Amino acid sequence: MSQHTAGPWTAHGTIVNKEGEDYEYPIAGMIGQVPDDEAYANARLIAASPDLLEALQVLIHDIEAWEKRTGIVQMGTAVSNAFAAIAKATE
Numbered sequence: 001m002s003q004h005t006a007g008p009w010t011a012h013g014t015i016v017n018k019e020g021e022d023y024e025y026p027i028a029g030m031i032g033q034v035p036d037d038e039a040y041a042n043a044r045l046i047a048a049s050p051d052l053l054e055a056l057q058v059l060i061h062d063i064e065a066w067e068k069r070t071g072i073v074q075m076g077t078a079v080s081n082a083f084a085a086i087a088k089a090t091e
Contacts, residue, residue, distance in 0.1 A: 007050030011043035018044075053089050056082045 008019045014036070060082055068075050 009047040011047040
């Protein structure tokens with residue numbers, strides 16, 4: 001899989017832009033296919049994706065470092081879900 005476009009991204013209505021670039025990614029819009037409020041929510045979620053991925057990666061790194069230090073494994077549902085979400089975004 002190729003690397004995603006690096007963030008930060010911003011949502012402008014139903015359009016997602018990489019900050020500092022003029023190119024628009026109209027992937028969130030789906031004009032006429034979903035209600036406007038849903039399209040706006042899709043754009044905000046898509047724009048937040050790079051930040052959410054990075055936050056999960058940092059969280060998992062910190063948990064793994066804590067497990068290594070303490071010898072206590074914290075493989076609960078939240079950690080499993082975080083690993084699954086990272087894999088879905090990166091594989």
